[in-house]
Amino acid sequence: MVATERPGPAVPPAxxxxxxxxxxxxxxxxxxxxxxxxxxxxxxxVRLKPDQEHGGRPFLRPGKAxxxxxxDTFQVVVLDAAGGTKLKHPRNGLTLDTTGVWVLVRxxxxxxxxxxxxxxxxxxxxxxxxxxATGRVTQPLTDGRAFxxxxxxxxxxxxxxxxxxxxxTLLLGEHSGxxxxxxxxxxxxxxxxxxxxxxxxxxxxxxDARLAA
Amino acid sequence: MNxxxxxRNRWGLLLLVPAVAAALAxxxxxxxxxxxxxxxxxxxxVAGAKGGWVxxxxxxMRLDAVTEVESPADRSGKPADLGGGRVWQAKVTYxxxxxxxxxxxxxxxxxGGARRFGxxxxxxxxxxxxxxxGCDRPRAAGASAPPGEGPYQRDYYFLLPAGxxxxxxxVGVPTAYPSYAHLPRP
Numbered sequence: 423m424v425a426t427e428r429p430g431p432a433v434p435p436a437x438x439x440x441x442x443x444x445x446x447x448x449x450x451x452x453x454x455x456x457x458x459x460x461x462x463x464x465x466x467x468v469r470l471k472p473d474q475e476h477g478g479r480p481f482l483r484p485g486k487a488x489x490x491x492x493x494d495t496f497q498v499v500v501l502d503a504a505g506g507t508k509l510k511h512p513r514n515g516l517t518l519d520t521t522g523v524w525v526l527v528r529x530x531x532x533x534x535x536x537x538x539x540x541x542x543x544x545x546x547x548x549x550x551x552x553x554x555a556t557g558r559v560t561q562p563l564t565d566g567r568a569f570x571x572x573x574x575x576x577x578x579x580x581x582x583x584x585x586x587x588x589x590x591t592l593l594l595g596e597h598s599g600x601x602x603x604x605x606x607x608x609x610x611x612x613x614x615x616x617x618x619x620x621x622x623x624x625x626x627x628x629x630d631a632r633l634a635a
Numbered sequence: 636m637n638x639x640x641x642x643r644n645r646w647g648l649l650l651l652v653p654a655v656a657a658a659l660a661x662x663x664x665x666x667x668x669x670x671x672x673x674x675x676x677x678x679x680x681v682a683g684a685k686g687g688w689v690x691x692x693x694x695x696m697r698l699d700a701v702t703e704v705e706s707p708a709d710r711s712g713k714p715a716d717l718g719g720g721r722v723w724q725a726k727v728t729y730x731x732x733x734x735x736x737x738x739x740x741x742x743x744x745x746x747g748g749a750r751r752f753g754x755x756x757x758x759x760x761x762x763x764x765x766x767x768x769g770c771d772r773p774r775a776a777g778a779s780a781p782p783g784e785g786p787y788q789r790d791y792y793f794l795l796p797a798g799x800x801x802x803x804x805x806v807g808v809p810t811a812y813p814s815y816a817h818l819p820r821p
C-alpha cells in the first residue's frame with residue numbers, strides 16, 4: 423500500500439488570514455443607535471396608539487337639567503332628583519334598604535325618528551365611578567320600554583349609589599352590545615345632595631311612568 | 636448605489652406608492668362596502684301605488700285602510716289619558732304560499748315626516764285593544780285546525796302625537812333587508 427497525502431485545504435497567504443477590516447467603530451455605533459432609535463420610536467407609537475376602549479368610547483351630548491338634550495335618536499329632559507336610604511318596592515310595597523343611597527332621577531323622554539329602547543342608564547360621580555340603574559326593582563323606563571317618536575313619557579330611573587358619591591351626572595343612551603362602544607349618550611348633571619339624602623329615611627315611592635302632555 | 640440607480644428605477648418607485656396603498660387598503664374595501672351599504676338595516680324601499688299590492692319577501696301585501704280610533708277608553712270605560720296623542724288603526728292584507736315568508740317581520744306606521752311608530756306600544760296597554768301583532772296568518776282555533784288559504788288581514792294599533800298624520804305603512808323582514816315594503820296610505 424502506498425501512502426498518499428490527503429489533499430488539505432489550500433493554505434491562504436499570510437495576508438489573507440487576517441479578517442477583513444470592518445467598518446470603523448464610529449459607523450457601527452451610529453448603526454446601533456439608529457436601531458435603538460427605531461425600536462424606541464416603535465414602542466412610542468404602540469404606546470400612543472389609542473386602544474380599543476378609547477376608540478370605542480361613547481360620544482357625549484352634554485346638557486343641563488331642565489333643558490332638552492337632543493341625542494339623535496331620542497330627546498331627554500332631566501327634571502329633578504330625589505334620594506333617601508329606603509325605597510318602597512313598586513310591586514309588593516316592601517321597603518328596600520341600602521348601604522348606600524337610593525337616587526331617583528325624574529326624566530322625560532321621547533324618540534325622534536323611530537321607536538328606541540334606552541337600557542344604558544348610569545350615574546357618574548366626581549371620581550368617574552359609574553353606578554348602573556338598579557336591578558332590585560323593575561325600571562319603568564329602562565327595562566325594555568320602546569319610546570315612540572314625539573310621544574313624551576315621564577318617569578323615574580332608580581339608582582343605588584355609594585354614600586360618598588358627589589356631583590352626580592346622568593348618562594343615558596341606547597344599548598350597543600356588551601359595552602357602551604360607539605354610543606351617543608346624554609350627559610346631564612343632576613342636582614344631587616347625597617349627604618342630605620343620607621338623613622332621609624322615609625321610603626321613596628317609584629311612580630309608574632306616564633304620558634306627558 | 637448612486638444617482639443612476641434612482642434614475643433607472645424612478646418609474647418603478649413611483650408605481651410602488653399606489654401599489655403599497657392598494658395592498659394596505661384592499662382588505663378594508665369589503666368592510667367599507669358592508670359598512671356603507673349596511674345590509675342589516677332596511678333602507679331600500681319596495682314601494683307600490685296607494686292601496687295597491689306590493690310584492691316583498693315572497694309575499695304580496697296591501698294597506699287597506701288607516702283610520703283613527705275615536706274616543707279610546709281604558710278598561711274601566713273612562714276616556715284613556717294619552718297625553719294628547721291619537722290612536723290609529725291600520726289594516727293590511729297579506730297573501731303568501733309560504734307560511735314562514737313573513738316570520739319575524741317588523742311593522743311601523745310612518746307619518747308625513749317619515750317618523751316611524753311601533754305597533755301596540757306599552758302606552759296603549761291601558762286601552763283595551765285586541766291582541767295581535769306580526770304578519771303571519773292568524774292561527775285558527777285549535778291546534779289541529781288546518782292552515783288557512785288565500786289572503787288574510789291583520790290589524791295594527793299605533794299611538795301618534797297630536798298633529799302627526801299617517802302617511803305610509805312599513806313592513807320589514809330581516810331576511811329581505813336592506814329592502815322593505817313601503818305601502819302608501821290609500
